[in-house]
Amino acid sequence: MRALHKENHLIERIGWLRAAVLGANDGLISTSSLIVGVAAATNASHEILVAGVAGLVAGAMSMAAGEY
Secondary structure, rough: OOOOOOOOOOOOHHHHHHHHHHHHHHHHHHHHHHHHHHHHOOOOHHHHHHHHHHHHHHHHHHHHHHHH
């Protein structure tokens, strides 16, 4: 029986790059949307900062769990 030949294609090797670019884009859009929404609701810079950091941490944990 002959062994099947497996070709290595470029798209298989750069899958991590696609995930990184799409993840970064998703993180930037969702975090900036959260900050704009909170900034529209309040003028307190501390609350805007806390909401932004919380959004960043939640997004990072979500992406990590999704990739795992």
